[in-house]
Amino acid sequence: MEDPLTRKLHLNAFLMGVGHHEAAWRHPRTEPARLTDVRHYQELARIAERGRLDSVFLADGVALNGDVRHNALDRLEPLTLLSALAAVTDHIGLIATVSTTYNEPFHVARKFASLDHISGGRAGWNIVTSAGEAEARNFGVVRPSHADRYARAGEFLEVVRKLWDSWEDDAIVGDRAGGHYADTGKIHAIEHLGEHFSVSGPLNTSRTPQGHPLLVQAGSSEDGKEFAARHAEAVFTAQQTLADGQEFYADLKRRLAAHGRRHEDVLILPGISPIIGSTEREALRLEKELEDLIIPAYGLAQLSRMTGLDLTEDDLDAPLPDVPAETDGAQSRRKLVVDLARREHLTVRELIGRLAGGRGHRVVAGTPAQIADQMQEWFMNGAADGFNVMPPILPGGLSDFVDYVVPELQVRGLFRYEYEGRTLRGNYGLPRPGSRYAALAVAP
Secondary structure, eight states: OOOTTTOOOEEEEEEOTTOSSTTGGGSTTOOGGGTTOHHHHHHHHHHHHHTTOSEEEEOOOSSOOSOTTTSOOOOOOHHHHHHHHHTTOSSOEEEEEEESSSSOHHHHHHHHHHHHHHHTSOEEEEEEOOOOHHHHHHTTSOOOOHHHHHHHHHHHHHHHHHHHHSBOTTOEEEETTTTEEEOGGGBOOOOEEOSSOEEOOOOSSOOBTTBSOEEEEOOOSHHHHHHHHHHOSEEEEOOSSHHHHHHHHHHHHHHGGGGTOOGGGSEEEEEEEEEEOSSHHHHHHHHHHHHHTOOHHHHHHHHHHHHSOOOOGGGTTSBOOOOOOOSSSOHHHHHHHHHHHHHTTOBHHHHHHHHHTTTTSEEEEEOHHHHHHHHHHHHHTTSOSEEEEOOSSTTHHHHHIIIIIHHHHHHTTOSOSSOOOSSHHHHHTOOOOOOHHHHHHHOO
């Protein structure tokens, strides 16, 4: 285990349109017309790289979730977009969300292998199982149960890893004089036959700079935590309090040993949405400006979707009604929302305001030093290995974080001044996996 006095924070910039606050598109510091402009995202990636952040991350879903009448929800396909970001950056990791429920392993293995080659070893995959009904309808299927989604995800990832391993590192010979491009003895059919997939292989893309692109996961249900303990190398999570963060951190780290993994094999990165001002008063003023732009009807619809309740404007100034127990959907986020409402005795209107900034992730308003204090507290007290930074407005919120919070973390000895590695794995301090087939070839 790393010495807590010498280890450094890991920071990911979660890029979401023109900001994570649901009213960001209405704020005068944003330009919603740039939502589908690749130059907007290239600017964000360069800002994050200027701050020496480990990575940028794009969420995704395969449905139009939310009421587009009241929020700017159009988005670009993430792998396509990250390829464009790779061309204008040199160091920062590039993490895309892709579902295991509505894709096939060969497609996903090839796309991430391609991104890893294009970027020189900076690709990461945020693995999701797609809990929404709308996503299922877009593929003409009934939404699988929570357990079935995770069972498919486990086998899906097994197949993808085999495909990434199907070319050994030295399979390409490149002997032009002799006419031998590759050693076919080092390219392997995987011949996978399982409950969900039958895949012959090998992949038609050679082994990548990282061996395997970084594996990220974001579920916090029991199935999600078990999946993360078995497979993930970084975990994006949402907790509201230090105690909850410590509980999640200890629980997930404790599960690793059962899968033959070490404490440092998985980085836990809670979400934080920093509202930054040169003074606390200025930060609170920006927070109030954003709150004043919230459209209650949109917030009600979002809260209804999170909780499974059918909320109306008549509920706004009352406590959150009893939430039905459900086995499917986004279980961990539903629990977080309900716990927040009950713990702080919030009305529905107040709860909508609290969720607007980060959809359940922690929102912190203050000066750069105050933001750094919060991050340091979680980092030094067993609640985080770093943070998934979610600026409320973009690009300004990310620039403020890079220009003012990052230097505060650096002078405290908590964050790097320069990149340590050449790949995303290298900067996260994670090993490069070898090919399972190479290991078999040298086994006695």
